[in-house]
Amino acid sequence: MRKHLIDIKSTSVEDIKLVLETASSFKDVLSRDIKKVPALRGKTAVNLFFEPSTRTKTSFELAEKRLSTDVINFAVPTSSVVKGETLYDTIKTIESYGVDFIIIRHQSSGVPHFITSFSQASVINAGDGINEHPTQALLDAFTLIEKKGTVEGLKIAVVGDIFHSRVARSNIFCLRKLGAEVRIVAPNTLVPKGIENEGVQIYNNLEDGISDVDAVMMLRIQNERQSGGFLSSKDEYFRFWGLTSKRLKNAKPDCIVMHPGPMNRGVEIDSEVADSAQSVIHAQVINGLAVRMAVLYLLSTA
């Protein structure tokens, strides 16, 4: 395992598999009465979230605490960042407290990469711009293995705003590396240029795109995308690309439905699907904790 986890595109298949295996033993820990292990006692992690994210931040924080790591939460809106301090200085300041892990979420793509160029700490990307969200892809792969036994050979449709989605990018890299057949389903305005070079099939039609698939990964449609000329309206989006139980019948009968959350019910996904037995959205949340524990643990031994 390398020192940082900043993306999936440069992470080897071996390392991906190592994380998934390790996560599986941490998941056992989470089912015990006492859910805390001393694995990272004496280590310090800083959660540095430049974008609000309750879910991912909570998941990381809990993973750190379950491993007995000391945790610093860096509250960006009240910090020196708003006073015009450069990102470089912010990181240097934090680093001088002697932190072992920097968990960073930032609105600019490439920031975790930038930090590794001068920081001594292990950097974990918790989402950068429209680039990657590696731990999300790992927890999705973990969930697929849990539900389907393997990722290899599965047919998986990733549906929605591929262009702006770091979850989609990380998942495309991860699922392809693990041998899945990946389709992306979106209106053309949300299909990034050249993505077919990653070995994915592009579908504009949702029924075709999910036909016979083993899993559907829904992506969140953000409100601001409507004003950017990417979409015409939420209503029209739901009409053509919203996942309803009727449409889901095109997929395999045991197809699972995934979503990184938070969901826009009635925009990308119908409530009936979100709350159905095929939905594994809650399992994804728990698995996220196990995967993040595994990542922290493995990086600390790197």
Next chain:
Amino acid sequence: MTEILIKNGHITDPLQGIDAVGCVLITGGKIGKISVGADSINVSNPAISVVNATELFVFPGFVDMHTHLREPGFEYKETIRTGTLAAAKGGFTSVCSMPNTKPVNDNETVTEFIVRKAMMEGYCDVFPIGAITKGQEGKELAEMGMMKTAGCVGFSDDGKPVVNSLIMRRALEYSKVFSSPVISHAEDAFLSEGGVMNEGYLSTILGLRGIPAEAEIIMIKRDIDLAALTGGRLHVAHVSTAGGVRAIREAKKDGIKVTAETCPHYFSITEDAVNGYNTNGKVNPPLRTQKDVEAVREGLNDDTIDAIATDHAPHHRDDKMCEFDRAAFGISGFETAFSLSIRLVHDGVLTLSRLIRKMTCEPAAILSIDKGTLREGGDGDIVVVDMEATFTVESERFLSKGKNTPFSGWQLKGQPVLTINRGRVTYDNFTGRL
């Protein structure tokens, strides 16, 4: 003023058709005499400085029609003094400064300031480019006539396109009165909005917003059509795309008054330079693909592209040591320009004489300035080049305040060793051999 005799160098002056070993005498700041043949000029004056240029090349001082000297307003990035010092090291004796300063060079007062400051502190001649529109806001024409009188040699809102087609039409019509070209920063600002690199597979993989080649191509085509409509003189800055080269080639065939420049980075490197989120490869227009690099080279070869300019865009370290999408666009270009350009000769794209044209008399002609040749009686602007010198680019040793270059660490061959501007030595890395 001392006299300088440059002896037995290989003189290449394309405008006069000279390409042979010979001697040049500079006297009173002017080219006093030029003569083909070894030891063809002998002077008895013992006070004269003699430069033995045996096995070296002697060219007219280079003319850079597109630079950013940052003064007034951004002196922390560069000043007229440091910028021209770096230019002199690059073999330039004349540079044009773009108007996106603070305040914008959109009136004669700012133009006069730049001209005077350059006369006092500069290491080369500075010819300002005035803004097309007041404040570079694209709304009202700037005072082109008064700026021309004060020393401007062309007009551009460089850094920004003139979005409004009617204003661009007026600029091309109005500038004809003053016989000055309108220099287009060709970018469809709606199409490029939010973009930080070339749009394509790589931008998708890096998760960075792309600028499609069409943002340049569409604007070049529009400006060509407006040049045809008005009969005005259009010059297209920093051509970076295959489609742009093609459009200019067609326009020239159709007899439209259009000229064009490109920069060393557009014929030397591709978008791959930004891989790893390297902000030193962030430039506007963005670095493109191999296909575009080849088309730009082809455009240089068939004279679709008339001139090579640096678009020298120095930035402070802090403007590049940051998030990629927040980083400034630009490359500090003076000190690598010639050594990158000479690769075109090594690669057989241009002959040496044709390369020198594109760095001397061609840009001078586009701007109607009396530079770019070793004509007797003309300004004593000369660069002596050691074509065999190999060196490693070390940006930390740049004389420019801007250390921002994607070429750091590159091994290059061919380097200016002596630059003379109006008879004054402005750069001397040669003393050992003098």
